[in-house]
Amino acid sequence: MSKMAASSGRALKSFVQGCCGCSSVILPSIARNVILQKPAVTVLARLVCTSSTLQRKNIAAAGPEKYTQEFIKKQIEEFNIGKRHLANMMGEDPETFTQEGIDRAIAYLFPSGLFEKRARPVMKHPDEIFPKQRAVQWGEDGRPFHFLFYTGKQSYYSLMHCLRFIQLLERILALPYCSIEEEYIQRFRRALEVQSKKQKIEPLQYDENEVAFSIGEGRRKTATATATVRDNGSGNITVNGVDYLLYFPVLQDREQLMFPFQFLDRLGKHDMECKVTGGGRSAQAGAIRLATARALLSFITENEVESMRQAGLLTPDPRVKERQKPGQEGARRKFTWNKR
Amino acid sequence: MALTRLNRIVQLSHTVSLTRPLHGSGCGLQLGAATQTEAPMESPRAVFRTSESEPASHGEQHIGQFYTIPPSQVKTIFPHGLPYRFQQQIKTFNEACLMVRKPALELIGYLKKADPTHPSVRYVLYGERGTGKSLSLCQALHHCSLQDWLILHVPDAHLWVKNCKELMASSYHRARFDQPIEASVWLKNFRVTNERFLKQIKTSQKYVWSKREFTDEGRPLGEIVDQGVTRVKNASDAVGVVLKELKAQARPGSYRLVVGVDGVNALWGRTTLRKEDRSLIDPSELTLVHNLRKMMKNDWCGGAVIATVTQTGSVFTPSSAYLPQELLGKEGFDFLDPFLPVLVPAYSEKEFESSYQYYRDRRWIQHHTGHTEEGKKELLFLSNRNPAALERLCAFL
Numbered sequence: 001m002s003k004m005a006a007s008s009g010r011a012l013k014s015f016v017q018g019c020c021g022c023s024s025v026i027l028p029s030i031a032r033n034v035i036l037q038k039p040a041v042t043v044l045a046r047l048v049c050t051s052s053t054l055q056r057k058n059i060a061a062a063g064p065e066k067y068t069q070e071f072i073k074k075q076i077e078e079f080n081i082g083k084r085h086l087a088n089m090m091g092e093d094p095e096t097f098t099q100e101g102i103d104r105a106i107a108y109l110f111p112s113g114l115f116e117k118r119a120r121p122v123m124k125h126p127d128e129i130f131p132k133q134r135a136v137q138w139g140e141d142g143r144p145f146h147f148l149f150y151t152g153k154q155s156y157y158s159l160m161h162c163l164r165f166i167q168l169l170e171r172i173l174a175l176p177y178c179s180i181e182e183e184y185i186q187r188f189r190r191a192l193e194v195q196s197k198k199q200k201i202e203p204l205q206y207d208e209n210e211v212a213f214s215i216g217e218g219r220r221k222t223a224t225a226t227a228t229v230r231d232n233g234s235g236n237i238t239v240n241g242v243d244y245l246l247y248f249p250v251l252q253d254r255e256q257l258m259f260p261f262q263f264l265d266r267l268g269k270h271d272m273e274c275k276v277t278g279g280g281r282s283a284q285a286g287a288i289r290l291a292t293a294r295a296l297l298s299f300i301t302e303n304e305v306e307s308m309r310q311a312g313l314l315t316p317d318p319r320v321k322e323r324q325k326p327g328q329e330g331a332r333r334k335f336t337w338n339k340r
Numbered sequence: 341m342a343l344t345r346l347n348r349i350v351q352l353s354h355t356v357s358l359t360r361p362l363h364g365s366g367c368g369l370q371l372g373a374a375t376q377t378e379a380p381m382e383s384p385r386a387v388f389r390t391s392e393s394e395p396a397s398h399g400e401q402h403i404g405q406f407y408t409i410p411p412s413q414v415k416t417i418f419p420h421g422l423p424y425r426f427q428q429q430i431k432t433f434n435e436a437c438l439m440v441r442k443p444a445l446e447l448i449g450y451l452k453k454a455d456p457t458h459p460s461v462r463y464v465l466y467g468e469r470g471t472g473k474s475l476s477l478c479q480a481l482h483h484c485s486l487q488d489w490l491i492l493h494v495p496d497a498h499l500w501v502k503n504c505k506e507l508m509a510s511s512y513h514r515a516r517f518d519q520p521i522e523a524s525v526w527l528k529n530f531r532v533t534n535e536r537f538l539k540q541i542k543t544s545q546k547y548v549w550s551k552r553e554f555t556d557e558g559r560p561l562g563e564i565v566d567q568g569v570t571r572v573k574n575a576s577d578a579v580g581v582v583l584k585e586l587k588a589q590a591r592p593g594s595y596r597l598v599v600g601v602d603g604v605n606a607l608w609g610r611t612t613l614r615k616e617d618r619s620l621i622d623p624s625e626l627t628l629v630h631n632l633r634k635m636m637k638n639d640w641c642g643g644a645v646i647a648t649v650t651q652t653g654s655v656f657t658p659s660s661a662y663l664p665q666e667l668l669g670k671e672g673f674d675f676l677d678p679f680l681p682v683l684v685p686a687y688s689e690k691e692f693e694s695s696y697q698y699y700r701d702r703r704w705i706q707h708h709t710g711h712t713e714e715g716k717k718e719l720l721f722l723s724n725r726n727p728a729a730l731e732r733l734c735a736f737l
Contacts, residue, residue: 235720235721242660243724244724245723245724245726245729246468246469246659246660251722251733254721254722255722258718258721258722261721262714262717262718262721265714267714267717267718267720267721268717268720268721
């Protein structure tokens with residue numbers, strides 16, 4: 001008994017010095033119902049965890065504490081090491097040390113006079129202590145992973161939609177004698193046209209030197225542009241007879257010109273001449289960009305056409321100047337409000 | 341140990357440490373054997389740099405390569421001559437590197453072959469905005485100074501016809517106007533460049549500045565320059581005297597004189613300066629301009645006149661104009677006729693590649709896409725091989 005006490009005393013000291021804070025030991029927080037802003041600092045544990053009930057109340061206030069995967073893993077390692085130390089201390093075999101043994105050991109080492117059993121020191125596996133957190137539902141750019149995230153009940157709706165409902169319908173269509181219900185089911189199916197087929201692709205034309213060229217037109221906000229893109233070129237671009245570096249001194253406009261070529265990876269391969277009228281600096285650049293993209297359609301494959309369409313190069317920008325309304329100074333701006 | 345430390349310095353910092361050799365291929369090979377990260381950079385570095393620092397010895401094979409001007413020469417030859425952005429680049433990269441290009445080579449070739457007994461030939465560098473006319477002029481002047489010529493460099497003639505704070509009526513000539521500040525600044529820089537000559541050349545007549553001040557005949561020219569610097573009121577007249585003396589004494593036997601003027605179209609254009617009665621001043625009514633115009637005539641021998649016509653900085657000219665005829669106007673064109681025009685084009689493929697490699701070597705291009713092939717094509721497109729545009733693009737990369 002004395003030997004036990006002496007050894008436990010030594011063990012306690014070594015526990016204090018050496019054990020590097022077995023942080024899965026929960027020492028009772030002072031008031032369970034009070035929302036703790038500062039964690040209660042104890043001698044042994046480096047990190048103090050509030051109990052799970054408090055956490056649920058804390059969500060509204062300070063946001064739940066996020067436990068990352070690495071943190072949980074670390075806690076599990078420390079728990080295992082602590083378990084072995086404890087087994088050592090108690091003189092039992094570390095390999096066959098069960099949770100009951102841990103409980104007995106802790107009750108022996110940290111005798112507590114508290115009546116509430118849940119308030120006494122406890123050493124459990126981290127999975128039982130830290131609440132299971134839901135993994136973050138969205139990626140870095142803020143876009144949620146699941147396509148039904150915004151319905152609120154994504155698992156329910158995905159179940160209903162993907163797993164059962166549509167499967168059932170498609171199964172029905174696959175069965176023999178499906179023609180009875182086929183009409184009814186086809187009502188729920190909408191045919192999606194392949195968007196890229198809507199683009200009219202002009203065939204390539206050849207001029208007198210056997211060089212292929214193609215013409216495209218584009219419009220943006222009162223500016224109209226016609227672009228002639230020739231093959232076998234070296235990247236010379238002329239706008240209204242002037243070099244594009246002189247015509248567009250601003251970098252942003254030249255970047256707009258560059259976009260279709262860069263997207264298709266054909267930067268130094270084509271020559272271009274364009275005529276543009278109307279609009280302002282930025283509108284003319286946008287119009288030329290659209291015209292160039294349309295002209296380049298003749299040179300590329302269908303997949304590239306589709307990718308261009310998805311990149312937005314072939315969509316005319318519908319934004320125009322909004323009309324001024326009577327009673328207002330501009331389209332949205334109201335006159336200065338006078339009280340009298 | 342020292343070499344590994346050097347390696348780390350080279351890796352970490354933009355600015356070159358003093359222990360790193362400036363001239364590329366020769367000394368670089370010694371480092372290349374020892375350190376590992378330097379070795380893969382050796383071959384591209386040797387391509388776009390050359391260790392010839394004498395413009396006189398540059399030839400066709402050096403086109404597209406960078407040569408370094410030692411800092412001591414930069415301070416003496418170009419106290420005020422280099423364009424502002426280039427000066428900033430020198431400060432950042434800690435070295436003054438110029439690219440050898442065809443117009444400058446051509447010009448230097450003509451200068452070498454020119455006969456000193458004939459009247460001085462006038463060369464006019466022209467080209468679109470940002471193609472490198474000023475730097476070609478500086479390169480030619482560097483060559484001339486190494487050949488021990490007297491350099492008369494007006495870095496920007498446009499500065500004399502616009503934004504002048506103090507304008508005084510000239511004491512020498514009633515109808516003309518003086519610009520004391522610009523004249524004194526120019527005299528100071530002139531003194532820095534040509535210290536040696538100022539002691540040798542003597543005045544040929546007596547000049548009276550005011551009731552008590554005069555300069556005797558036979559005194560060194562440096563005294564006139566000092567007089568102009570100290571007595572700012574007489575600075576413009578001092579400039580006129582200096583120019584007159586230099587022109588009169590530039591004979592084939594004595595020194596050779598090169599006049600380099602950047603923005604010569606300012607001398608025949610319009611000014612933004614007004615008289616007290618709010619009427620515009622003609623350039624010929626400014627003392628400095630009047631004297632400089634006299635220099636531009638080819639009635640003296642033993643030297644050369646190199647000029648650039650530029651639209652940047654000029655007033656009342658459209659931005660698409662770059663030909664000498666458009667920028668000089670009829671009056672200026674007739675005055676300078678006959679002259680030898682030299683077109684300065686944008687970078688060729690090889691020159692662009694060389695410039696890009698230089699920026700990469702100096703770690704000026706920091707963006708990771710800038711190091712790829714696509715990045716290079718993008719830069720090529722966006723700058724359209726214009727040197728100034730490329731420099732401005734890389735500035736924020």
